[in-house]
Amino acid sequence: MSFATPLPGPDGDPLVVDCDSCVVRSPGACGDCVVSVLLGPPQDVVALDDAERSALGALADSGLVPPLRLMTLDDPPTHRDAS
Structure with missing residues (x-):
């Protein structure tokens, strides 16, 4: 998912970022993700x-x-943007 476009998930529900389920998880992708920039590499x-x-x-x-660079296997293709 990318914050430059509307985020997946129903309005009012929290967007859960589970880095363990991110299909682009790597030192390069995680280092340039807003979660790592603001919080450091998440442990949870x-x-x-x-x-x-x-x-x-x-x-x-x-x-x-x-x-946010998170992409999961459950994301529709329109939300998969690792750019």
Whole structure:
């Protein structure tokens, strides 16, 4: 998923970031992911609510932080953006 585009997940439900399920997980991808930039490499699942997703999206859209690079096998192809 990328914060430059609408995030997957129903409105009102937290977006759960489980880095262990990310199909692009690697030192290169994780080092340029907003989760690692803001929190350091996570040791556990990260949950973001709508307000947090919106704030991170605004930061990513303005170039202040990288987008979230999480992609899981459950994501529809339109949300798989590892760019």
